[in-house]
Amino acid sequence: MSNESYQPPKVWQWEEKSGGKFASINRPIAGATFEKELPAGEHPFQLYSLATPNGVKVTILFEELLEAGFKGAEYDAYLIDIMEGDQFGSGFVEINPNSKIPVLVDQSGSEKIPIFESGAILLHLAEKFDALIPKEPKLRADCLSWLFWQVGSAPYLGGGFGHFYAYAPEKFEYPINRFAMEIKRQLDVLERQLATNKYICGDDYSIADIAIWSWYGALVENRIYEAAEFLDVSSYKEVNRWTKLIADRPAVKRGLRVNKSWGEEKLQVRERHSASDFD
Numbered sequence: 001m002s003n004e005s006y007q008p009p010k011v012w013q014w015e016e017k018s019g020g021k022f023a024s025i026n027r028p029i030a031g032a033t034f035e036k037e038l039p040a041g042e043h044p045f046q047l048y049s050l051a052t053p054n055g056v057k058v059t060i061l062f063e064e065l066l067e068a069g070f071k072g073a074e075y076d077a078y079l080i081d082i083m084e085g086d087q088f089g090s091g092f093v094e095i096n097p098n099s100k101i102p103v104l105v106d107q108s109g110s111e112k113i114p115i116f117e118s119g120a121i122l123l124h125l126a127e128k129f130d131a132l133i134p135k136e137p138k139l140r141a142d143c144l145s146w147l148f149w150q151v152g153s154a155p156y157l158g159g160g161f162g163h164f165y166a167y168a169p170e171k172f173e174y175p176i177n178r179f180a181m182e183i184k185r186q187l188d189v190l191e192r193q194l195a196t197n198k199y200i201c202g203d204d205y206s207i208a209d210i211a212i213w214s215w216y217g218a219l220v221e222n223r224i225y226e227a228a229e230f231l232d233v234s235s236y237k238e239v240n241r242w243t244k245l246i247a248d249r250p251a252v253k254r255g256l257r258v259n260k261s262w263g264e265e266k267l268q269v270r271e272r273h274s275a276s277d278f279d
Helices: 053-069 090-095 118-129 136-165 174-192 207-220 237-247 249-257
Strands: 045-049 075-079 101-106 113-116
Touching: 045 174, 053 118, 053 207, 053 249, 090 101, 090 136, 090 237, 101 118, 113 118, 118 136, 118 207, 136 174, 136 207, 174 207, 174 237, 237 249
Parallel strands: 045 075
Antiparallel strands: 045 101, 101 113
16 A cells, blocks of 8 residues: 555554564564573673664673773673564563663672663663763763653654664655654754763763764764765764764774674674674
């Protein structure tokens, strides 16, 4: 049925062959589809993820903590290939009923604590190590505001613009224009903030930068959706300056190379990643 003639039914029904890149894994129900235990190592943190924008937030933070000398931030990283449906295994669903990456298990204490949602993981680690989050109340509030700005804004970039521009089975003008306008607005929000700040929240790098850069830095560097030219991202001078500033950090470079799939390069950083991740 063409887009022009489509009228929503009174009650929506799931059509399994809905099309699009993620049609094989998208479904309107939750829960596990097969039995599979998750591997686990001995390091304080166990990360189950993939090097998507949400996934690299956590590996970048771990690499930053380790570079800063926090030896307690050692982690084992296990690849969850979402295109193969790994996120629907029983072990994964047990620690994240929402079946999305990343998921972290903190086993540094007397009990194992699972944390899902990338923003929650960043906040948990920053508070645990008292690092990359400001102590001064106003700056801390700014950091949390921008962290959750990213959490609320990125779905428009990924599930909105990215889906209709890059992944939908057909190109439709209305949703592409609607979401392109919103992403341009978001880039302008960042441009104005960075015009008077070295980093998102002032002079110091924080988890807000990590969270936002993982999505919007990737957009500027044309690593997602191949839409940099379409969105004219080069015109946002401050966003480009900030993107390069963070991209040049050694810990960021390492964090981007953990838990990649689809034949991409995988990096073993000393001995802290699970050996199974690099077979």
